[in-house]
Amino acid sequence: MLKKLASGLRELMKKLLSTGHIDEKVVNEIIKDLQKILIEADVNIELVFKLSERIKERILKEKPLPGFTQREHAIKVIYDELVKLVGEKQEILLKPCKILLIGLFGSGKTTTAGKLALWYRKRGLRPGLVGCDIHRPAAMDQLEQIAKQISVPYFISRELKDAVEIAKQGIEKLKKADVLIFDSAGRDALDEELAEELKRLKQAINPDEVLLIIPADLGQVAKKQAEEFHKLVGITGVVITKLDGTAKGGGALTACATSGAPVKFIGFGEKLDAFDVFDPKRFISRLIGMGDIEALLEKAKEVISKEKAKTLQEKLETGKFDLNDFKEQLLTLRKMGSLSSILEAIPGLGMALPKGIDLSKEEEKIKKWCVIIDSMTKEERANPEIINSSRIKRIAKGSGTKEEDVRELLRHYEQAKKIAKMIRGRGMIKFLRKFGLKL
Ligand SMILES: Nc1nc2c(ncn2[C@@H]2O[C@H](COP(=O)(O)OP(=O)(O)OP(=O)(O)O)[C@@H](O)[C@H]2O)c(=O)[nH]1
Ligand SMILES: [Mg+2]
Structure with missing residues (x-):
């Protein structure tokens, strides 16, 4: 992004x-x-x-x-x-509500409908999708396909010729859903006709949120568009989409921040999970390589008990980092996400990271490595440098793996050790503390 x-x-x-x-x-x-x-x-x-x-x-x-x-x-x-x-972080409704999505042609409304549904479901609510785009012939099929893909209940109609009628029936039919998301039709420009249709839809639905979908490639023109839509239809927030595909995203985001139409969500890919709440602090820290400090600490709280965190910190500070520590790190990683995402949370380190160590998706590998470490002797685990090729042979046999696997594990251990050293070397822990972080 x-x-x-x-x-x-x-x-x-x-x-x-x-x-x-x-x-x-x-x-x-x-x-x-x-x-x-x-x-x-x-x-x-x-x-x-x-x-x-x-x-x-x-x-x-x-x-x-x-x-x-x-x-x-x-x-x-x-x-x-x-x-x-x-801008400032916006409140997002986390309770039963109705959300109307509006915007010009191809801005990403229908995709965002699916993304929002998925987002709400992950937070324990029951989303439902209603397709109110009666103008584009394939629109209903597209929404249906998205709804099926994420197994979310939906209401569309290929017969009804009035968006308002579909919306009303959708509300009736999807009573079991508690977050109703309405997809609407796009236009080339915000003309009289579109404004009329959107106003009627809004009146019939009485939504809690009217989100304007704006593609990031509009750059600072986004401001004008947000203001026009706000004046004619009334919006409660903006979703900036396609942040992955343009250099102009900074313009779109900053323009909206000064338009009085706050950015609530961002989309950054065609996949339905390429979507998140817009959190300015998190966004900027990621951009400048200070990583997602706050979100990460929250996550870290869930998985590392205070005591463990303390010993990890002590280890980082004393420089001791053996295979036992590596194993612990692997197990933590499995719960927390990729090593690089954790390390990016450390100021200044994001930019110095070696590449190619994303283990988060490699469950199997982590399991295998843990078995390998378990087959080592206590001495080997504490002093990995004594592991020579005959020991590698024995360890591979003992753990039912290949010698190459053991070597790969050792290579990754060396890498992790280097990073641990780097963290210490730069006094990063102290630095994090100064930012008010309890590490
Ligand atoms: N790269 C990228 N593509 C996106 C994103 N959001 C949507 N798209 C793509 O943009 C195209 C248009 O998206 P739609 O969701 O159909 O847009 P729409 O506003 O519903 O379009 P109309 O209904 O025709 O007005 C599709 O090819 C999407 O896959 C995004 O965040 N990143
Ligand atoms: Mg659409």
Whole structure:
């Protein structure tokens, strides 16, 4: 998602992390880079200049919080200001409700209907889909296919010629569903006719949410569109779709933040799970490579008990990292997601990560590696460097695996050890704590 913007911002953070003293000259340079990156992402120039001024002023005039170095303070200022630029996190209804999706042709309404249904179901609600697009012949088939794909109840009609009538019958027929999602027809432009139809639909449905679907490639034009729809039909929020396929997403997001039409969800792929709530803090930390710190900590809380977290921290700090620790890490990984997603949550590390270690989907491999580690002697587990080829042979035999498997495991262990060292070397744990994180 937004690869160019992300790599630009990560470069900038790297530069900042490797700078010595931060003076006006350095700040000016950094701001110039930042302006270039944001303007390339189609962020409005005026917004960019205002942002630059605030960043400059805060970095040069504010006193860093106790314990923060000047560099860390600068990073925090840029992070804070970028978060503000893309808006505030919006409340999302997590109870029975009716949601009407509107937008121009091909903006992603029907796909988003499916994505939203899936999203709500994952949160324990019972979604239902209603197809109110009577204009495009294949629209009903498309919605039906999506509903079947995710096994969500739906109501469509190939006979009824009035969207309002379909909506009404949908409400009747889908009584068992508690989140009703209505897909509507698109148009080339927001003309009288579309506005009329949407107003009638809105009146008949009486939705709790009217979400405008806007594709990210509109860039900053999104602002105008959101304002027009809001004036004519009234919307409660925006979904920005197709963030995966354009360099202009930054423009669309920031434009909506200043339009009074808050972004509630984002879509970033054709697949139905390429969708999430829009959380500015999480979004920006991911972009700049500070990772999804808050979400991750929440997840971490679920799987690692406090005590375990403490020993893990101690280990990271003392530098001890043997195969027992590796096994523990593997088991944690299985519950938490990929190693890279965990490590991206650590400031500054996101950008330094070795590639190709996503184990989250490799259940089998993790199981196999645990069996291999279990077949080692206590001494081998504590001092993996003594494992030579004859020991590898024995371990493979003992665990019913191939020598190549044992070697692969050892290679990954070495990699994990390197990363552990890196985390310590950069004082990242201390850094995380300064951000108020209890690690
Ligand atoms: N890459 C990408 N493609 C998307 C995303 N959302 C939707 N699409 C694709 O965009 C195309 C249009 O999506 P639809 O959901 O049919 O859009 P719509 O607004 O319902 O279109 P109409 O009903 O014709 O107005 C489809 O090919 C989708 O697969 C997204 O987030 N990323
Ligand atoms: Mg559609």
